[in-house]
């Protein structure tokens with residue numbers, strides 16, 4: 451039987467040109483390409499990070515270094531890694547008027563996983579059409595086991611800041627990284643370069659001292675981990691340092707001179723404050739969410755579903771305690787009495803102790819008699835110790 455004429459694969463340099471054009475038209479701010487060789491230096495740094503316990507209990511970050519640093523493990527036939535950057539910068543937080551739980555900028559709008567994935571698939575289809583070839587590709591952002599910052603640095607998207615974020619000299623660091631691993635050969639880009647110079651602002655200003663060395667963040671101390679990935683209690687000694695952050699943390703990016711001068715607002719409407727929950731959660735309102743269904747109804751389609759209902763309420767308790775939010779006392783008392791989650795009840799007890807007015811002491815005393823969970827009873831006792839018989843905090 452006569453074989454069909456084989457279509458010649460397009461030249462790598464031509465594919466690179468078409469990619470650039472299409473990716474920019476699709477709204478990506480940064481486009482780069484690298485090969486599929488293992489990310490050796492990133493892998494080495496990952497190994498040290500894991501061995502030092504800095505991955506905390508994030509199961510997916512304990513996977514073997516060989517897997518996380520090798521794009522070919524994700525797709526055997528892969529020949530190139532396309533790394534894309536999209537700015538999510540939605541602007542700066544307005545002043546907290548006193549009752550808000552602060553949300554990190556990347557989470558103000560719609561869930562970026564879904565939003566970006568849809569555009570990645572469209573981009574692949576457009577490339578197939580324009581180049582006239584079938585492309586086998588995997589497209590993802592923040593969802594599969596690959597050192598995305600390392601791959602992006604290899605692809606020329608930027609350099610590693612001391613805060614460990616990838617910084618681009620023209621747009622700063624408020625951008626998501628997305629990847630298309632493809633079986634098509636493209637001309638690679640030179641590695642990203644740049645430097646922090648003498649600056650150490652992020653290390654000096656991190657509220658919890660989580661940046662242990664340049665480019666090394668100990669997740670166990672990072673507010674982003676504590677409020678998002680962490681499923682359990684926020685350690686007592688760290689609670690006061692969390693401040694009013696209710697989801698994530700931007701401090702090490704806010705202080706960065708690259709962001710002060712280069713951050714430009716995202717062109718994607720999905721990442722604007724109006725598209726999602728915006729810069730603050732209403733703490734009192736959030737503390738009243740008692741069921742998973744109601745939580746889903748309010749937060750579905752935003753990144754805030756990640757820590758789950760109990761996680762978000764836990765965070766709001768901590769923010770209320772740190773803000774000494776007397777207006778939240780009735781909501782905290784209800785949470786302490788009625789919430790089905792012991793995680794929420796114990797953090798509500800802590801917050802009431804922090805606010806430390808006679809009303810909180812009464813509520814804590816009553817809860818001490820009725821609480822069945824041993825961990826919560828301990829939290830209540832600690833909170834009562836802190837608030838003297840007159841309702842004034844006595845341990846400061």
Ligand code: B12
Pocket residue numbers: 491492493495496499508511554555556591592593594595596597598599600601610611612613614615616617623624625626627628664665666667669672674675678679697698699700702
């Ligand atoms: C686990 C994780 C976290 C953890 C741990 C963060 C950390 N720094 O390790 C926690 C929950 C704390 C977290 C927080 C945040 N995250 Co996060 N996170 C990830 C995830 C899933 C893996 C990161 C990882 O591999 N960590 C392990 C360490 C060892 O790797 P690394 O931090 O990337 O560090 C690299 C450098 O050290 C580099 N390196 C190599 N050579 C050299 C040389 C020098 C000189 C230096 C300095 C570094 C360096 O090698 C390492 C390995 O790649 C990635 C997505 C992904 N799959 O990659 C997103 C990701 C890193 N997160 C992201 C974001 C947006 C955030 C937050 C800003 C969210 C927020 N506002 O709360 C914060 C930022 C905190 C911070 N300063 O890092 C973006 C970052 C985009 C960018 N421009 O850098 C990513 C890439 C997700 C995405 N697809 O967009 N995150």
Ligand code: SF4
Pocket residue numbers: 613655656657658659660661667671672673674699700701702703
């Ligand atoms: S995100 Fe916040 S807590 Fe984490 S390293 Fe940056 S400043 Fe520190």
Ligand code: SF4
Pocket residue numbers: 611612613614645646649650651652653702705706707708
């Ligand atoms: S704040 Fe300074 S040290 Fe930190 S990442 Fe930005 S430039 Fe680098």
